[in-house]
Amino acid sequence: MTLAGRCVIVTGAARGVGRACAVAFARAGADVVALDVGHDIEGVPYPLGSGSQLDLTAELCREAGGVVLTARADVRDSVAVTAAVERAHDRFGRIDVLVNNAGIVAPSGKVVHEVSDEEWALLLDVDLSGAWRAIRAVGPIMTAQRSGSIVNIASTAGLVGYRHFAGYVAAKHGLVGLTKAVALDYAPHRVRVNAVCPGNIRDSAWVEGRMLSEVARSLGVPVDGHETAFTADQPLNALVEPEDVASAAVWLASDDTSRVTGSVVTVDGGFTAH
Numbered sequence: 021m022t023l024a025g026r027c028v029i030v031t032g033a034a035r036g037v038g039r040a041c042a043v044a045f046a047r048a049g050a051d052v053v054a055l056d057v058g059h060d061i062e063g064v065p066y067p068l069g070s071g072s073q074l075d076l077t078a079e080l081c082r083e084a085g086g087v088v089l090t091a092r093a094d095v096r097d098s099v100a101v102t103a104a105v106e107r108a109h110d111r112f113g114r115i116d117v118l119v120n121n122a123g124i125v126a127p128s129g130k131v132v133h134e135v136s137d138e139e140w141a142l143l144l145d146v147d148l149s150g151a152w153r154a155i156r157a158v159g160p161i162m163t164a165q166r167s168g169s170i171v172n173i174a175s176t177a178g179l180v181g182y183r184h185f186a187g188y189v190a191a192k193h194g195l196v197g198l199t200k201a202v203a204l205d206y207a208p209h210r211v212r213v214n215a216v217c218p219g220n221i222r223d224s225a226w227v228e229g230r231m232l233s234e235v236a237r238s239l240g241v242p243v244d245g246h247e248t249a250f251t252a253d254q255p256l257n258a259l260v261e262p263e264d265v266a267s268a269a270v271w272l273a274s275d276d277t278s279r280v281t282g283s284v285v286t287v288d289g290g291f292t293a294h
């Protein structure tokens with residue numbers, strides 16, 4: 021139980037990688053604040069996590085032995101994010117870890133000059149500014165504690181380009197840059213900030229993931245067999261599992277990485293080694 025007594029906030033925890041992270045942190049002994057918007061967002065062309073999915077994440081964390089608080093907040097809303105962080109702080113008395121995982125992959129699937137102002141702003145607002153808002157809310161708490169670990173779930177799209185995903189690629193490159201800048205701001209306060217860059221993650225049933233099928237839809241790849249199509253690009257000949265990303269997040273939050281900050285950890289089966 022490497023994280024016993026620690027309090028972790030995971031954003032985008034209703035399903036997917038966020039659910040895998042929440043459960044992995046609960047297994048490691050942490051108290052978990054599972055935060056999610058919990059409803060669809062206008063302009064995002066696929067369903068997002070629901071309130072009942074967030075409740076299921078909480079149930080899985082409790083089964084894993086964790087104490088859990090759920091929070092419904094849109095990371096585009098500074099007031100809601102700050103209120104959720106304050107509620108978590110009141111409940112647990114500390115915030116040790118923030119996993120900035122909430123994200124959208126679309127509206128995408130078009131050449132950059134066809135992207136509207138609204139589509140561009142939406143992707144940046146959730147995938148980049150959302151992480152910044154959560155950091156701004158936990159920063160004063162972590163710096164006052166003189167301890168903390170922030171893990172930003174970026175993407176290989178934060179390291180290389182993907183055709184027809186300009187907004188997503190720009191947001192994730194921005195998140196990698198934000199990681200390095202904040203790592204420097206907070207190093208004197210003993211708060212560490214790192215990024216994880218996953219490659220294509222399998223839409224695993226237990227976490228109800230669906231981002232890869234959305235990527236397939238955006239690219240016009242047949243949704244039947246899309247996992248096989250994406251596996252062909254992976255040097256390790258396997259898609260990343262949500263648990264692979266969760267393990268990296270737990271590791272970066274643990275004392276095993278007390279000298280690791282400002283780093284970018286790829287969990288991509290070798291994709292960016294090409």
Ligand SMILES: NC(=O)c1ccc[n+]([C@@H]2O[C@H](COP(=O)([O-])OP(=O)(O)OC[C@H]3O[C@@H](n4cnc5c(N)ncnc54)[C@H](O)[C@@H]3O)[C@@H](O)[C@H]2O)c1
Pocket residue numbers: 031032033034035036037038055056057058059061068069070093094095096120121122123124125146150173174175176217218219220221222228229230231232
């Ligand atoms: N799935 C992949 O192949 C892949 C690859 C690399 C990186 N990632 C990144 O991993 C993270 C999780 O992706 P996933 O595959 O689990 O996706 P997902 O769509 O299955 O889950 C994302 C979760 O974030 C929540 N969310 C979205 N917008 C939000 C908002 N404005 N406020 C609060 N919550 C919000 C959703 O409700 C959902 O529960 C994302 O940041 C994504 O960019 C995913």
